[in-house]
Amino acid sequence: MNFPVIKAAANILVQCPNMMMEHGTTLIQEKAKNPDSEYLKSIGQFVRSYEESVAYAPNQVFIGNMKPSDLNNVAGPWYSHPVEPKTDGRFGEIMSEVDFYGLMKMCDRFELVELSSEIAPVIKKALQSKEMFSEAQLAMLDKGADIAEIQALVDKHTALGLYDGDKLLGCVREAHESDPNLSAHVVFENLVTKASGVLAMKHLFIKNKIDPAIVDYIIETSEEAVGDMNQRGGGNMAKACGEVAGCINATGIDLRGFCAGPAHAMVNAAALVQSGIFKNVVVMAGGCTAKLGMNSRDHVNKQMPVLEDMVAGYAVLVSENDGVSPVIRTDIIGRHKISSGSAPQAVIQAIVVDPLIASNLKITDVDLYSPELQNPEITVPAGAGDVPLANYKMIGAMAVKRGEIEKKDLMDFTKKHGVSGFAPTQGHIPSGVPIIGHALLALQAGAIEKLMVIGKGSLFLGRMTDLFDGISFIIEKNSGKLESDDDAAASDEFKQELRELIADAMQKVADSLAGR
Amino acid sequence: MDMANQARIKETAEKYGTENVVVILGGGEAESAGLTAETVISGDPTYAGPLTNVALGLDVFHLFELKDLIDESVYEEQVSMMEMVLDVDAIISEMENVRKDCGK
Numbered sequence: 001m002n003f004p005v006i007k008a009a010a011n012i013l014v015q016c017p018n019m020m021m022e023h024g025t026t027l028i029q030e031k032a033k034n035p036d037s038e039y040l041k042s043i044g045q046f047v048r049s050y051e052e053s054v055a056y057a058p059n060q061v062f063i064g065n066m067k068p069s070d071l072n073n074v075a076g077p078w079y080s081h082p083v084e085p086k087t088d089g090r091f092g093e094i095m096s097e098v099d100f101y102g103l104m105k106m107c108d109r110f111e112l113v114e115l116s117s118e119i120a121p122v123i124k125k126a127l128q129s130k131e132m133f134s135e136a137q138l139a140m141l142d143k144g145a146d147i148a149e150i151q152a153l154v155d156k157h158t159a160l161g162l163y164d165g166d167k168l169l170g171c172v173r174e175a176h177e178s179d180p181n182l183s184a185h186v187v188f189e190n191l192v193t194k195a196s197g198v199l200a201m202k203h204l205f206i207k208n209k210i211d212p213a214i215v216d217y218i219i220e221t222s223e224e225a226v227g228d229m230n231q232r233g234g235g236n237m238a239k240a241c242g243e244v245a246g247c248i249n250a251t252g253i254d255l256r257g258f259c260a261g262p263a264h265a266m267v268n269a270a271a272l273v274q275s276g277i278f279k280n281v282v283v284m285a286g287g288c289t290a291k292l293g294m295n296s297r298d299h300v301n302k303q304m305p306v307l308e309d310m311v312a313g314y315a316v317l318v319s320e321n322d323g324v325s326p327v328i329r330t331d332i333i334g335r336h337k338i339s340s341g342s343a344p345q346a347v348i349q350a351i352v353v354d355p356l357i358a359s360n361l362k363i364t365d366v367d368l369y370s371p372e373l374q375n376p377e378i379t380v381p382a383g384a385g386d387v388p389l390a391n392y393k394m395i396g397a398m399a400v401k402r403g404e405i406e407k408k409d410l411m412d413f414t415k416k417h418g419v420s421g422f423a424p425t426q427g428h429i430p431s432g433v434p435i436i437g438h439a440l441l442a443l444q445a446g447a448i449e450k451l452m453v454i455g456k457g458s459l460f461l462g463r464m465t466d467l468f469d470g471i472s473f474i475i476e477k478n479s480g481k482l483e484s485d486d487d488a489a490a491s492d493e494f495k496q497e498l499r500e501l502i503a504d505a506m507q508k509v510a511d512s513l514a515g516r
Numbered sequence: 517m518d519m520a521n522q523a524r525i526k527e528t529a530e531k532y533g534t535e536n537v538v539v540i541l542g543g544g545e546a547e548s549a550g551l552t553a554e555t556v557i558s559g560d561p562t563y564a565g566p567l568t569n570v571a572l573g574l575d576v577f578h579l580f581e582l583k584d585l586i587d588e589s590v591y592e593e594q595v596s597m598m599e600m601v602l603d604v605d606a607i608i609s610e611m612e613n614v615r616k617d618c619g620k
Contacts, residue, residue, distance in 0.1 A: 393600070397600040401597065410600065
């Protein structure tokens with residue numbers, strides 16, 4: 001059996017302070033309920049500059065310029081200890097919000113994004129210098145709109161503004177005058193998700209010298225819904241992103257599972273490749289405007305920078321086994337069953353422990369676990385704790401209960417088998433997959449042999465079930481041995497011989513019982 | 517404490533009477549457990565939710581405080597792992613402090 005491999009991975013970030021102020025749900029709700037609150041009055045002084053976000057260590061880890069373990073060597077708080085500010089990284093880049101407005105325009109097929117005639121050429125020049133986009137794509141930035149017309153659309157509430165501080169640079173129009181699913185707000189959210197997903201795909205292809213035309217299938221895993229009033233989640237973000245990213249031979253699908261979506265999609269992609277249905281499958285997602293500034297009230301209360309100003313995206317290519325790239329062990333898949341129960345203990349048992357036991361593996365046999373990788377500097381001040389550390393402690397506690405380690409070694413387990421969280425709190429984004437780029441490097445360098453990626457989803461948020469969810473898979477160093485068709489035929493022949501031997505033995509037992 | 521939970525607690529207390537409602541918390545952080553306890557006793561300290569300026573004065577405990585009342589095998593199966601993971605002493609101490617500060 002030839003397992004599928006992970007050929008490459010990309011992670012991108014876009015710093016979006018203005019989108020946070022205008023589209024983050026925490027801020028939207030506060031503006032509606034308490035427009036004169038101290039929180040709204042003071043948040044402005046805690047908003048970061050683009051430069052500060054680039055020099056922020058967890059962001060450098062996310063785009064691949066630093067390893068997760070490097071965070072152990074950066075003094076805390078990380079926001080007070082800037083690191084070398086590189087906008088380009090091994091896995092992707094950190095884009096500025098204004099440049100990103102241009103990418104949103106290039107991703108818009110229905111003339112819903114308007115940029116002022118003043119800013120459009122400036123953005124075009126910036127994006128052109130990245131050498132990522134075709135002339136035809138860049139040409140979409142040639143036609144700017146009159147800023148007075150844009151202001152009029154915003155004033156009429158038929159469009160939402162694209163700002164740089166107080167300055168209006170453009171807008172996103174509503175796509176229908178009465179359809180709530182095509183309102184300017186929803187179109188805005190979806191275009192941000194699309195453009196950030198496209199940016200991740202572009203980096204996946206360009207940085208790894210992969211021809212996008214080889215991609216057969218795309219699975220998109222954000223938490224947004226694309227459709228009109230008759231089909232709120234009709235789709236298809238995957239194909240929409242693939243179109244802009246140049247995947248001319250691909251189709252695709254949107255797959256949803258809250259934060260567990262990416263891990264589910266990886267398992268699906270692995271299955272599609274291993275079955276031979278498709279040779280190359282991209283799993284990807286863009287980020288989310290709603291979650292920007294989600295915990296900003298707590299950050300402001302603690303007088304610290306509002307760190308949830310980053311829209312993120314990722315893309316991973318799953319391909320046929322090349323004998324080199326790390327494999328996905330499709331025979332070791334953990335799943336939280338409907339009957340598993342939602343206590344943390346039951347969840348870890350189902351997702352982490354059960355699949356290992358079924359494969360005669362111990363918890364300590366897995367070198368590295370990648371659960372939700374939220375940056376603790378964002379979550380701890382908000383009272384949500386250090387999420388990855390809590391997960392490592394839970395996995396370690398199960399190892400204690402199973403007698404694999406001593407209780408006194410629990411903290412050592414978390415250090416040995418875990419990494420510090422470094423991902424922005426964008427729901428599906430931190431859920432296991434941001435580690436993949438780093439893991440590919442560590443596996444290929446021989447630093448680790450086995451990694452478990454764990455995706456967990458809070459299904460109850462949608463009020464259709466109070467169940468929890470999760471799925472896990474293992475990425476492993478490639479043995480380099482490929483099973484050929486001849487091997488498969490020989491294996492079939494051996495199985496047939498075995499069947500005949502067993503049948504013969506059974507016949508003898510039956511004869512003996514019958515006294516023959 | 518999120519808005520929806522505040523609304524549900526308020527509704528439940530109004531329906532059954534505050535003397536007939538006990539809130540049991542399962543949160544993993546001492547600070548957030550304390551804030552939740554304060555919310556259901558004295559009202560929402562963040563002035564954001566339905567319990568703003570509503571002092572229900574409910575009895576409130578963290579699950580770890582009720583260990584002796586729970587069937588041993590159930591506790592072992594459902595909670596023992598988290599007991600190893602979380603700072604139980606800090607959570608219990610915070611709960612006791614908040615109840616004392618709020619006059620419970």
